Amino acid sequence: MGISVFPAPAAGAPSDNWVTVSTVSPTSGTSSVSFTSLSGYKKYMLKIIDPEFSANGLAYVTINSDSGSKYSWASPGQTTTAISRPIFAIESTRFQVHSTVSGGSLRQVLIIQSADTTGAKVVSGWAQYNDASNTVSNTNINGVYFGSAAVTSIQLTLSGITFGVGGSLTLYGAA
């Protein structure tokens, strides 16, 4: 039996260098936040920290404002004592990224790969949220956006409810 010889790693692309693209606090009464004029990054990471919500509901992410049936995803753990959404979708018109809980809190990260290509974009993320009784729930989402253009905008939209005061949305990019 011969000795396995593994090739030395090629000198090449450096590690991802995440930089802040933009950070905002949603304006009260806003139901959708859109980061526009995006370019120059291979990956994006959206970090959501403790926004307030006007009521219980759901939140969605779309890419390039595309409402076509191009979003395939699974999110097995979107569950709290108030809201139960262990779900998946094959040809959805958007990613359902988490439940929103009025009086609770939410922290979430969502990463979009291959953002500078015209092919499919793999998306993954995770979240932790507390309901109004401070019951902690965790969830994750994995999916693909079958778009045919580079990412130029990312939308976070609430389902028939609005943001309150506080919290932050930060978009990072890796070139």
Place this chain on the structure above:
Amino acid sequence: MKPKVMEINTKTNEIIVREMNDEEFAQYEIDQAAWEAEQVEEPTND
């Protein structure tokens, strides 16, 4: 009054907050109705 949409131009850092247009508001109302219908079918612990 319609809910608002916040748009952040990441190149110029300009932030625009505007009312939803008719198409956006229609989707907002569809989502709201769907959510309320689900809550009737599946009461929560609220």
